[in-house]
Amino acid sequence: MIPFDFEYYRPQSITNAADIFQTLEESGKNPVFYAGGTEIISMARMSSITTGAVIDVKEIPELKAMEFNGDDLVIGAGVTLTQIHEANLFPLLAQACARVADHTIQNKITLGGNLCGTIIYREAVLPLLLTNAYLVIASVKNARRVPINEVFSKRMQLNRGELLVQVHIPRNYVSCPYVHVKRTKEDKIHYPLLTVCALLTDNQVRAAFSGLVNFPFRSVEMEEALNDINLTLEQRVEQALNKLPAAVPDNLEGSAGYRTFILKHLLTSIVNELETGNVTNS
Amino acid sequence: MLQILNESLIELHINGEIRKALARPSDTLLFFLRERLGLTGAKPGCENGDCGACTVLVDGWPVKSCLMLAAEAIGHEVTTIEGLDKVPIQQAFVDKFAFQCGYCTPGFIMNCQGLINIHPDASDEVIHEWLQSNICRCTSYQEIMEAIRSVLPSQ
Numbered sequence: 001m002i003p004f005d006f007e008y009y010r011p012q013s014i015t016n017a018a019d020i021f022q023t024l025e026e027s028g029k030n031p032v033f034y035a036g037g038t039e040i041i042s043m044a045r046m047s048s049i050t051t052g053a054v055i056d057v058k059e060i061p062e063l064k065a066m067e068f069n070g071d072d073l074v075i076g077a078g079v080t081l082t083q084i085h086e087a088n089l090f091p092l093l094a095q096a097c098a099r100v101a102d103h104t105i106q107n108k109i110t111l112g113g114n115l116c117g118t119i120i121y122r123e124a125v126l127p128l129l130l131t132n133a134y135l136v137i138a139s140v141k142n143a144r145r146v147p148i149n150e151v152f153s154k155r156m157q158l159n160r161g162e163l164l165v166q167v168h169i170p171r172n173y174v175s176c177p178y179v180h181v182k183r184t185k186e187d188k189i190h191y192p193l194l195t196v197c198a199l200l201t202d203n204q205v206r207a208a209f210s211g212l213v214n215f216p217f218r219s220v221e222m223e224e225a226l227n228d229i230n231l232t233l234e235q236r237v238e239q240a241l242n243k244l245p246a247a248v249p250d251n252l253e254g255s256a257g258y259r260t261f262i263l264k265h266l267l268t269s270i271v272n273e274l275e276t277g278n279v280t281n282s
Numbered sequence: 283m284l285q286i287l288n289e290s291l292i293e294l295h296i297n298g299e300i301r302k303a304l305a306r307p308s309d310t311l312l313f314f315l316r317e318r319l320g321l322t323g324a325k326p327g328c329e330n331g332d333c334g335a336c337t338v339l340v341d342g343w344p345v346k347s348c349l350m351l352a353a354e355a356i357g358h359e360v361t362t363i364e365g366l367d368k369v370p371i372q373q374a375f376v377d378k379f380a381f382q383c384g385y386c387t388p389g390f391i392m393n394c395q396g397l398i399n400i401h402p403d404a405s406d407e408v409i410h411e412w413l414q415s416n417i418c419r420c421t422s423y424q425e426i427m428e429a430i431r432s433v434l435p436s437q
Contacts, residue, residue: 001309001310001313001329002308002309002310004308005288005306005307005308006307006308007285007286007287007288007307008284008285008286008287008307008308008351008353009283009284009285010283010284010285010353010356011283012283016283020283037349037350037351037354038331038349041310041348041349041350041351042330042331042349044308045329045330054307054351056353056354082343098411101331102334102414102415103344103411103412103414103415104334104337104344104345104346104393104412104415104416105331105346105349105415107343107344107345108345108346108349108350188414189414189415
């Protein structure tokens, strides 16, 4: 049971959502955009967050889109992880979505919620980082389409009142050879000890990571090392490990040494699989 | 625009009927079903989306009702364990002894019923994927697998 009251709004358009956010903000209600709501409800139950109003945006048509449009695969921020997995229009993203939380919760978590939530793993962002996806973001002032690396740095960098509307993924990436690997400490349903998404494009390996450090990331420096054909595979992986963007944490989920050990072996097998065309996802 | 500003009479489609009751906008669907409508089949367990004891179907899909607001269910079809009328998976749970204390059983049955409706051709891998959303502290997992296998046409 949520131990405080808030107001509930279900706008039918982006304009309507942006307007009501501004009105509620000005009246001191501290509103939040609400899609799947799993994180908001569980945090509200513990009084970890408070709000005077939730704005349920997941039934706005643009947020429910999922289709190829021109050169892009367009996925609305209100599309659930299950819908993305079942449609399988972008297999790497579908696979990443199918390993967030458990299946029933995937019926509720939305793509936008996974990207904008406070839980640090945000595994659905990894395929988007690899494909140079664009995000459509709306506010009461305007709507803008921006490259993901301009608004995702460790987490989504949205201003108050900005609403993530859609993700646009360049079509040419959706059928690239890929590998998705998620390793957990114990059960299959758990936060990641380490999740790696990788794909091969123009004979170059791209890789993005979650669980390794305290934020999901893609590192161009690590990719340059992994793709340095003047070195042996073992040397390439060692070079990549030296270019991690932050210290690997020691915590209950796993020691830094253990995580690095797993990463080293995963990178070796992933690069080998992609370069030899012998891909086995797990 | 639908808006609910305080405790109000809301109308939900539940088990094929229109049910009206007072709800706060911050009431979870689980709370609304149990405390406002007396539909106590959905069980409060962790109330954090981990255990699956509160699973119901929303538009045919399993949803943990502790992680959904009652207000969100307006305009959608909710099915609780009370809405199942002697469907095969219920008898299969009896036949295969797929429960011990029974607390998790309604949630498991609703998840199984969703799977049967949506993926009647489910493989063992898909069954495992779906059933990992629910926890049985009595560890009846093998019997539950046997129960759902016995009613899936593909098995």
